Amino acid sequence: MKPDDLKQFSNSLKTRMGACFPGEKAIFRGHDLHQELGDIEWFDLYIYGITGKRFTKNKLSLLETIWTYTSYPDARIWNNRVAALAGSTKSTANLATSASLAVSEAEVYGGGVLYKSISFLLRTNKEIDVSSQLKIHIEKELHSNRGIAGYGRPLISSDERILPILEKAKSLGLNKGPHLKLAYDIEKLLIEGRWRLRINYAAISSALAADIGLSPMQFYQFMSTVFLAGMQPCYTEAVEKPAGTLFPTACHDIKYEGVKKRIWKEK
Amino acid sequence: MQAIHTKIWLEEPENENPYATKAAYCHGYNVYDDMLGNCRWVEMLFLLLKGEAPTQQQADLLEHLAIVLANAGPRDAAIHAAMCAGVGKSVAASSLMAALAVGAGQYSGAREVYLIMELWNKLGTDESQWKNFLLNPSSSDIVSTWPDIEHIPGFDPHGNVTPMSIMTILNKLPIDAYTPHLQWLIYNRVFLEKQSTKPITITMIAATTFIDLGLTLDEGEMLMLLLRLPGAAAHSLEQKKYGHKKFPFYSIELEDQHGKKETQ
Numbered sequence: 442m443k444p445d446d447l448k449q450f451s452n453s454l455k456t457r458m459g460a461c462f463p464g465e466k467a468i469f470r471g472h473d474l475h476q477e478l479g480d481i482e483w484f485d486l487y488i489y490g491i492t493g494k495r496f497t498k499n500k501l502s503l504l505e506t507i508w509t510y511t512s513y514p515d516a517r518i519w520n521n522r523v524a525a526l527a528g529s530t531k532s533t534a535n536l537a538t539s540a541s542l543a544v545s546e547a548e549v550y551g552g553g554v555l556y557k558s559i560s561f562l563l564r565t566n567k568e569i570d571v572s573s574q575l576k577i578h579i580e581k582e583l584h585s586n587r588g589i590a591g592y593g594r595p596l597i598s599s600d601e602r603i604l605p606i607l608e609k610a611k612s613l614g615l616n617k618g619p620h621l622k623l624a625y626d627i628e629k630l631l632i633e634g635r636w637r638l639r640i641n642y643a644a645i646s647s648a649l650a651a652d653i654g655l656s657p658m659q660f661y662q663f664m665s666t667v668f669l670a671g672m673q674p675c676y677t678e679a680v681e682k683p684a685g686t687l688f689p690t691a692c693h694d695i696k697y698e699g700v701k702k703r704i705w706k707e708k
Numbered sequence: 709m710q711a712i713h714t715k716i717w718l719e720e721p722e723n724e725n726p727y728a729t730k731a732a733y734c735h736g737y738n739v740y741d742d743m744l745g746n747c748r749w750v751e752m753l754f755l756l757l758k759g760e761a762p763t764q765q766q767a768d769l770l771e772h773l774a775i776v777l778a779n780a781g782p783r784d785a786a787i788h789a790a791m792c793a794g795v796g797k798s799v800a801a802s803s804l805m806a807a808l809a810v811g812a813g814q815y816s817g818a819r820e821v822y823l824i825m826e827l828w829n830k831l832g833t834d835e836s837q838w839k840n841f842l843l844n845p846s847s848s849d850i851v852s853t854w855p856d857i858e859h860i861p862g863f864d865p866h867g868n869v870t871p872m873s874i875m876t877i878l879n880k881l882p883i884d885a886y887t888p889h890l891q892w893l894i895y896n897r898v899f900l901e902k903q904s905t906k907p908i909t910i911t912m913i914a915a916t917t918f919i920d921l922g923l924t925l926d927e928g929e930m931l932m933l934l935l936r937l938p939g940a941a942a943h944s945l946e947q948k949k950y951g952h953k954k955f956p957f958y959s960i961e962l963e964d965q966h967g968k969k970e971t972q
Binding site: 442443444446447452453454455456457459460462468471532533535536539540543546552553556557560561657658661689690691692693694695696697698699700701702703704705706 | 709711712713714715716717718719720721726727729733735736737738742743746747759761799801802805809851852853855865866867868956958959960961962963964965970972
């Protein structure tokens with residue numbers, strides 16, 4: 442694009458997403474928010490905002506449950522700990538949440554692994570027809586990425602969220618999709634192949650979302666707030682306790698492993 | 709007791725209180741007793757990241773770049789983000805968080821610096837390798853949350869001239885035998901711009917400087933984020949004083965599914 446081409450974008454926003462017309466109305470993806478969408482549930486609106494599509498009640502319920510079942514108010518968990526530390530320093534709740542959400546874009550457990558997991562399942566489902574091909578595909582993935590997103594868990598090998606979310610998916614009639622089946626076929630091969638990598642919540646939620654029809658970007662956007670409900674209690678408790686009492690760290694709690702003391706050069 | 713491990717920081721406690729610091733050492737140097745008064749801000753920055761004090765030349769180079777990066781001005785998206793926080797009287801930290809999030813991107817942001825540094829590590833100062841890349845630019849096929857990048861890192865996709873500011877910066881940076889990549893960039897700038905058909909950007913200068921300072925990709929990305937914050941802070945505070953009546957809200961042209969337009 443040339444400088445002259447940029448001028449057409451100056452001072453005005455051309456959009457199809459929506460706008461506020463103060464004193465009159467607000468449009469959300471082509472619909473009057475207070476009239477046409479007046480009775481919409483917030484979660485429905487959230488997914489509609491991301492995808493531009495409306496989903497069935499059962500699909501929305503499953504997506505919401507994916508959030509619910511990983512809402513852990515445990516201030517030891519790294520992203521939650523950020524929210525709690527903000528409480529302990531008497532920072533604001535909004536800053537606590539915002540920072541905690543930003544930290545949730547983690548390669549180990551958050552947005553990074555979720556995006557990779559759904560991308561892998563969608564790609565694999567498209568490319569692979571038979572299980573012999575799947576094994577080769579898995580070996581290739583393991584070789585190039587030293588792991589498969591959605592398999593294995595950083596702290597322990599079992600995942601307590603899996604059974605409840607599968608039961609929920611079953612109760613909603615959403616447990617028969619091809620990506621969920623594929624996710625388990627992959628686990629079977631990983632265990633048989635002695636990689637000892639068990640399926641985790643990232644792969645399950647990715648598979649369910651893929652079967653519902655979300656793209657990697659849509660799933661990643663949707664999941665950017667997946668841990669939100671667990672953060673607030675961590676902040677609430679920390680801010681109510683005396684300042685500085687969340688994991689106070691004494692000098693001897695730090696294991697210094699650096700160079701010996703030395704003299705800084707003179708000016 | 710579980711411990712936090714560090715090679716950077718040693719703190720000695722007061723006898724009466726293990727939570728009170730008697731002395732702190734950064735990579736072995738006594739910070740308050742020895743460094744304070746004898747150390748420049750950029751020397752401390754370099755020491756923190758690299759574990760060793762910079763040479764005089766390295767400190768000078770980093771200080772020059774820190775001044776270049778301190779403020780990108782209100783046209784910059786990261787500064788714009790900080791001003792949005794300021795004009796709405798958001799809390800102070802939100803201004804910097806806004807600037808960090810927007811300034812983290814692959815277009816004029818810290819991730820672009822990361823990608824350019826990656827290019828330097830891959831292509832080195834080999835003219836033919838750069839030529840091949842610029843004629844057939846390829847981006848990483850690693851699956852990640854970063855959106856696909858549309859331009860060649862380090863080159864302005866909307867540019868048609870090398871700005872005088874870029875030329876002035878390149879002329880003023882303390883470049884010598886310790887900065888082979890910056891030297892190469894200056895000698896080959898016209899060649900690179902001819903191949904890419906686009907002018908180089910500040911991010912190219914920042915990334916090249918970081919390579920010459922011996923920073924890793926992660927360190928360069930982090931330092932880019934850090935060094936651009938002063939301007940974000942100042943512009944946010946300024947807009948807080950100006951107020952929203954002097955801050956553009958812009959017009960909007962809303963198009964529905966049928967192509968019908970509504971403006972405001």
